[in-house]
Amino acid sequence: MEFRQLQHFLAVVETGSFQKAAAQVNITQQAISRSIQQLEKECGGRLLERKRGTRNSVGPNAFGLLLLPRAQKALAEIRVFRDELENLMGTGREMVRLGATPTATRSLLPTAIHAFRKRRQNVRIQVMRQVTHVVLEQLGSGLYDIALCDEPEEALDSRFTAETLYTDRNIFVVRKAHPWVSEGRLELKRLLNAEWAIVGPFCRLWNELHDLYLAAELIPPRHSMECNSVELCIQQLLSDDYVSFIPARLVCNELASGKLVELSVKRPKPRTWSCLLVMRAESKPGPIAAEFIETVRAAAKKLPRL
Numbered sequence: 530m531e532f533r534q535l536q537h538f539l540a541v542v543e544t545g546s547f548q549k550a551a552a553q554v555n556i557t558q559q560a561i562s563r564s565i566q567q568l569e570k571e572c573g574g575r576l577l578e579r580k581r582g583t584r585n586s587v588g589p590n591a592f593g594l595l596l597l598p599r600a601q602k603a604l605a606e607i608r609v610f611r612d613e614l615e616n617l618m619g620t621g622r623e624m625v626r627l628g629a630t631p632t633a634t635r636s637l638l639p640t641a642i643h644a645f646r647k648r649r650q651n652v653r654i655q656v657m658r659q660v661t662h663v664v665l666e667q668l669g670s671g672l673y674d675i676a677l678c679d680e681p682e683e684a685l686d687s688r689f690t691a692e693t694l695y696t697d698r699n700i701f702v703v704r705k706a707h708p709w710v711s712e713g714r715l716e717l718k719r720l721l722n723a724e725w726a727i728v729g730p731f732c733r734l735w736n737e738l739h740d741l742y743l744a745a746e747l748i749p750p751r752h753s754m755e756c757n758s759v760e761l762c763i764q765q766l767l768s769d770d771y772v773s774f775i776p777a778r779l780v781c782n783e784l785a786s787g788k789l790v791e792l793s794v795k796r797p798k799p800r801t802w803s804c805l806l807v808m809r810a811e812s813k814p815g816p817i818a819a820e821f822i823e824t825v826r827a828a829a830k831k832l833p834r835l
Contacts, residue, residue: 532607534568535600537561541577542597545586572596598670605671624653625821626673628664631728631759632697633677633804636778641828645821652817665689668807674818676807677825679776682733690810693803694829699734700777700799701792702784707770714793717745725752726771728762728779733802738774741796763789777835778804804829 540550576593742749783789
């Protein structure tokens with residue numbers, strides 16, 4: 530079993546496609562297929578299967594799920610070893626690795642990274658943006674030093690320690706030129722026939738919007754556009770008369786500039802949740818990661834209140 534085979538296996542699992550995985554690791558599709566076949570031969574069985582209801586998407590089967598966390602941990606250890614070796618030899622740069630959810634990457638990290646890099650120009654910062662459950666899974670496997678993520682629906686398990694950095698809430702938002710901006714406070718019923726643009730998958734977002742309409746004895750509105758790209762959703766909001774229900778910190782820059790406007794809508798008190806700084810309970814961050822954590826905390830304190 531070779532390092533590259535595990536790397537190719539994880540690439541296929543991450544992308545759900547041999548073609549996309551091949552592009553990610555910069556080899557041909559035939560080469561990555563041969564690599565996976567050899568890995569399966571050495572493991573004694575198939576590791577991947579076609580996902581139900583799809584034509585081309587693949588994912589790990591029961592055997593693949595057994596290998597997945599071990600492959601993630603093995604590659605993480607090898608990366609750490611390579612970085613430490615480079616630092617010892619003077620051929621590399623120290624690195625901080627973190628996983629983050631979209632709200633953190635838009636509202637908090639740019640300021641924190643800017644401040645940190647002014648003091649530590651020789652330190653590499655690697656940020657992987659994922660949804661909460663993926664960030665936590667990969668933090669637990671050792672891929673990251675820390676994670677910045679939205680508070681999960683279920684309590685964190687004993688593998689992790691966490692602290693609150695800031696709070697967030699979902700808001701109704703439209704572009705500045707939208708005709709409803711001048712109409713004052715709106716009823717939920719008024720939004721039923723709107724053209725909606727929704728970012729997903731945010732379970733808290735979906736659940737709250739659904740519950741709002743059910744509590745008002747209304748059928749939840751249909752979404753005109755759904756996507757998992759924050760950037761695309763925001764661009765659509767800026768370009769057309771869509772309405773979105775979206776975490777406020779995802780659009781903090783556009784709200785501050787006046788390009789987007791929060792709609793005033795009659796509803797119960799908005800739910801709030803926390804953005805967490807999460808670390809593995811079993812290991813302490815190194816001095817460079819610890820310094821970056823302090824920079825993140827300082828940046829979080831300067832965020833405007835919602």
